Amino acid sequence: MNHRLPAICTLILFGVCLLFAITPVRKTANNNSARTAGKDSRVHLLHADKLYFDERLHQTAQFLVGNVRFSHEGTLMYCDSALFYEASNSFDAYGNVRMLQGDTLTLTSDVLYYNGIDRLARARYNVVLKHLKTTLYTDSLDYDRIYDLGYFFEGGRLLDQGNELTSDWGEYQPSTRQAVFNYNVRLVNPEPPEPPKTVLVSDTLYYNTNTAIAHVVGPSNIENGESHIYSELGYYNTKTDESYMLNRSILTNEGKRLTGDSVVWNGAAKTGEAFGNFIYTDTENKNMLSGNYCYYVDSIGYCEAYDSAMVIDFSQKDTLFAHADTFKVFTYYIDTDSMYRVLHAYRKVRAFREDMQAVCDSMVYNSQDSCLVMYYDPILWQNGQQMLGEEIRSFFNDSTLDSVQVLRQALSVEKIDSIHYNQIAGHEMHFYFQNGEMYLSTTHGNVYFNYYPFNEDSVMVEMNHTETTLLKLYIQNSKVDYVWMPAATGIMYPVPMIPPDELYLSNFAWFDYIRPTDKMDVFNWRGKKAGSELKKSVQRVAPKQKLSDIKQ
Secondary structure, eight states: OTTHHHHHHHHHHHHHHHHHHHSOOOOOHHHHOGGGTTSOOOOEEEEOSEEEOOTTTOSSOEEEEEEEEEEETTEEEEEEEEEEETTTTEEEEEEEEEEEETTTEEEEEEEEEEETTTTEEEEEEEEEEEETTEEEEEEEEEEETTTTEEEESSOEEEEETTEEEEESEEEEETTTTEEEEEEEEEEEESOTTSOOSEEEEEEEEEEETTTTEEEEOSSEEEEETTEEEEESSEEEETTTTEEEEEEEEEEEETTEEEEEEEEEEETTTTEEEEEEEEEEEETTTTEEEEEEEEEEETTTTEEEEESSOEEEEOSSSSOEEEEOSEEEEEEESTTSTTOEEEEEEEEEEEEEETTEEEEEEEEEEETTTTEEEEESSOEEEETTEEEEOSEEEEEEETTEEEEEEEEEEEEEEEESSSSOEEEEEEEEEEEEEETTEEEEEEEEEEEEEEEOOBOTTSOBOEEEEEEEEEEEEEEETTEEEEEEOSSOEEEEEEGGGOOGGGSSOTTOOOOTTTSOOSTTGGGSOOOOOTTOSOOOOOOOOOOOOOGGGSOO
């Protein structure tokens, strides 16, 4: 027996330890929350005009009537009448319910169900939550005091700093001043009854009452006067009326559409910016602008774009594509009948259209006179013809090419084969078009002309080399029909007997290696080979006569 006693005690001790190991300990709100450790977490009844207990009506509740006041962990609650469940540390409040938390938060409602263990207040009917300058209206609100979070689920309306926000479901956290709204979200600025300047409609919206910044994270539409923004991710500052939208957001304004990886819009200043693969479309004028950066001011009609910038004009049967390092658009006499725009293209300009291509250093287009001017080594190709000079001016009639002027050191070259070229050189040239086809060209000043006529069998038999002061070529069906010139000197060479030094004019140049080949080739800059650039001619001016030079 003496030997069995230690063994029996050991078994009993092991069994007790095992029992404690497998028996769960029930956790309460007190041992779950470190902040309440050592504090009194009971709901205290501070006052009631009348208190009674009626077991027939309720076995555990105390009936409170008249000026009822409760206190729980620094929060005061008032009502007209209440049922107090002291055992479960909770109460139901009715009539003129008010909950005061510090001096910044007030909750009022018709009914309030409060659980002191979970620190959860459930307010119902005519609920108003006020925090600093923010007011939330709803009919059903649950306010969790542990997480300092109030959420509604049967529709709510929040007023803050002149903004009105409504949604089917939402939440508000006073400590962070962050609100979240879901389902049928609508933000109006300013709040009614003022007429709205901005209306934001979304599926999901985050709103901070401290910064008054709305953060959209779902399909959203922002209306601001004539401007409309569609975005699925971005920010809207209701104080400054600025929007910063991501994920290929779209801004439309009076027939103009701007899409970019990110879009910035200032509604007050009417300025917009787009970053990353933007596309700006003007449906009225049938043109587009694309690139990686765009900035425009709507009030003055100014726009600039650079970084892979391209202008696309689709007003004609064939679309024109043009690239430059920088594009700028200026609008004059805006919002008047005399309004016109001027487009500037700077550095490394290249343009492509199926029937026409161009290269130059800088370009200006003026819508007032429909004139496009190319500067600094400009070259223009139309089908098989190349035109170049110090400056080229193109005039349009209803977006259709009407005439072209090539000024100073003008040269026109038409390729026949790899050796033979029709060539005209002069001080300046004028080309006239009808329905997109050239019908007349004139050349003025020190004209040199190498021309290869064809016989009836379309065989090239001779070359006509002519020098004159004025040359007119009448063209029909893309062929020279008639040549006119005043007194001239020249010579006819049979093709086999053309001297090698007479094949080409002294300033002949064929820049086919520069010519853009397609719409994407406009991004590939190819300059003239060294030494082939035009040297700008000096325009000399006669000296002004002085009175002292006049002899009496």
